[in-house]
Amino acid sequence: xxxIRSFATAGLAVLLTSIFAASAPAQDxxxxxxxxxxxxxxxxxxxxxxxxxxxxVPKLQEALGGATIIVENKPGAGGRIAADYVAHAPADGYTLxxxxxxxxxxxxxxxxxxxxxxxxxxxxxxxxxxFPLILVVPATSPIKSVAELVTYAKAHPDKSNYASxxxxxxxxxxxxxxxxxxxxxxxxxxxxxxxxxxxxxxQTLLTISDGPPAIPQVKGGKARALAVTGSERSPExxxxxxxxxxxxxxVNTKLWSGFFAPAGTPAPIVKKLEDALTKALSDxxxxxxxxxxxxxxxxxxxxxxxxxxxxxxxxxAEVVKAAKLSFPE
Numbered sequence: 001x002x003x004i005r006s007f008a009t010a011g012l013a014v015l016l017t018s019i020f021a022a023s024a025p026a027q028d029x030x031x032x033x034x035x036x037x038x039x040x041x042x043x044x045x046x047x048x049x050x051x052x053x054x055x056x057v058p059k060l061q062e063a064l065g066g067a068t069i070i071v072e073n074k075p076g077a078g079g080r081i082a083a084d085y086v087a088h089a090p091a092d093g094y095t096l097x098x099x100x101x102x103x104x105x106x107x108x109x110x111x112x113x114x115x116x117x118x119x120x121x122x123x124x125x126x127x128x129x130x131f132p133l134i135l136v137v138p139a140t141s142p143i144k145s146v147a148e149l150v151t152y153a154k155a156h157p158d159k160s161n162y163a164s165x166x167x168x169x170x171x172x173x174x175x176x177x178x179x180x181x182x183x184x185x186x187x188x189x190x191x192x193x194x195x196x197x198x199x200x201x202x203q204t205l206l207t208i209s210d211g212p213p214a215i216p217q218v219k220g221g222k223a224r225a226l227a228v229t230g231s232e233r234s235p236e237x238x239x240x241x242x243x244x245x246x247x248x249x250x251v252n253t254k255l256w257s258g259f260f261a262p263a264g265t266p267a268p269i270v271k272k273l274e275d276a277l278t279k280a281l282s283d284x285x286x287x288x289x290x291x292x293x294x295x296x297x298x299x300x301x302x303x304x305x306x307x308x309x310x311x312x313x314x315x316x317a318e319v320v321k322a323a324k325l326s327f328p329e
Contacts, residue, residue: 029268032093037069039259040097042082044075048212048293052128052257053098055289059280064272078166079103080114087116091264093273098128101255102168105309109316110167110327118313122260123270124306126277127299129290130256132228133172134214134237137206138199139224146180146227146246149206153182161185163195163207167327171316172208172229172253174323179250199223210255211236211294229253236294258305274301 039057041050053071061069074082083103089095104118116122135146143149153160160183164170170186177184184205189195192209199207200222207214208229215236217223228234230252231244243251259277261270280286281298290297300308319325 029266029272032269032272033064033067035068035094037064037067037093038095039069039071040082040086040095041071041073042075042079042097042099042103043073045073048210049079049098049100049257051293052290055286056128056259056277056280059283059286060276063276063279078107080107080111083107084115086260087121087262089262091262091266093261093265093269095262096125096273097122097260098257099260100257101312102166104260105312106168106171106316108313110171110320110325111329113329118260118309119306121263123263123265124302124309125259125261125270125273126281126301127256127258127305127308128281129293129295129297130254130299131211131295132230132232132234132242132254133169133208134211134218134228134234134240135176135206135208135226135243136196136199136214136218136223137226138202139222140202141224143226144224146243146248149226150180150182153184153205157183159205161187161204163187163189163198163204163209165189165192165195165209168253168255169195169208169210170325171319172251173206174325175253175315175319176208176248176251178319178322179248196223208253215294234294235291256299256308258299270302277301 039053041053043049050073057069057071061067074085079100080103082097083099086095086097107114108118137143143152162173162184164173164186187204189198193213195207195209196213196217198204200217218225218237225237225240227241227243227246229243231242233240233242261273278301287297
């Protein structure tokens with residue numbers, strides 16, 4: 001009879017262990033957060049993602065009942081150092097990340113040696129903001145539309161070069177080339193500001209870049225915006241058509257920034273974070289200040305955000321394959 005009692009005791013122990021293990025996440029979520037939450041940003045202080053983080057965090061603190069949240073910058077390798085760090089951090093809700101499409105969906109499509117995956121190594125929590133890119137040519141150029149640009153580039157392939165300072169901008173331009181059949185050689189620059197200046201000076205035919213460096217040049221009459229990527233016009237440039245309006249709806253590149261937690265974070269804590277972020281991002285002041293940065297505030301959360309990222313990775317991977325692109329690791 002002793003073996004029977006031993007087996008019964010062992011079975012009871014396993015059952016109790018399972019019950020306690022299952023209840024642990026709920027208990028953790030009930031008291032979460034009870035110490036400092038760190039939000040890691042993979043870019044230097046003062047950059048777009050850093051500004052996003054520092055704008056949203058105070059409202060996230062309020063939504064989590066007065067939690068203490070600090071923002072830490074871990075710049076390097078286009079944000080990939082920070083992403084690798086957070087992907088391997090404890091999955092307890094106390095290490096989060098503000099991640100950008102460049103270090104997440106673009107990186108997953110173009111680099112083979114990264115040690116994380118945007119939707120397998122992380123739980124996508126909420127998109128903070130998204131923004132289209134802007135296609136510009138010199139203000140002195142006779143080219144007035146995307147269709148005219150395509151025609152010109154095909155007729156003058158030797159002059160069809162473009163400026164790019166980031167794989168994300170390169171991907172957007174290569175997508176334009178694939179969808180229109182226009183030629184184009186990439187000329188690398190260190191920043192999107194330099195890319196815009198190269199267009200203005202006539203060193204390059206065009207660039208597709210983010211809004212902050214391009215919009216002032218367009219408004220100042222030094223560059224001409226032919227289109228914004230996607231299906232909607234930019235509030236900052238209401239007279240500039242979208243790519244869809246220009247006849248090229250497939251050139252639908254948008255960049256984004258969002259909050260992430262390490263994969264394996266307990267579901268109750270994920271839910272608590274998603275709800276708190278939804279509340280923080282719906283704050284009128286947060287939305288107003290985000291809009292002032294020429295971005296679209298808010299966006300999908302949870303599974304919808306995950307789907308957006310997976311769709312991005314698929315699109316970018318197709319561009320890399322079709323255009324036969326390679327990027328240094």
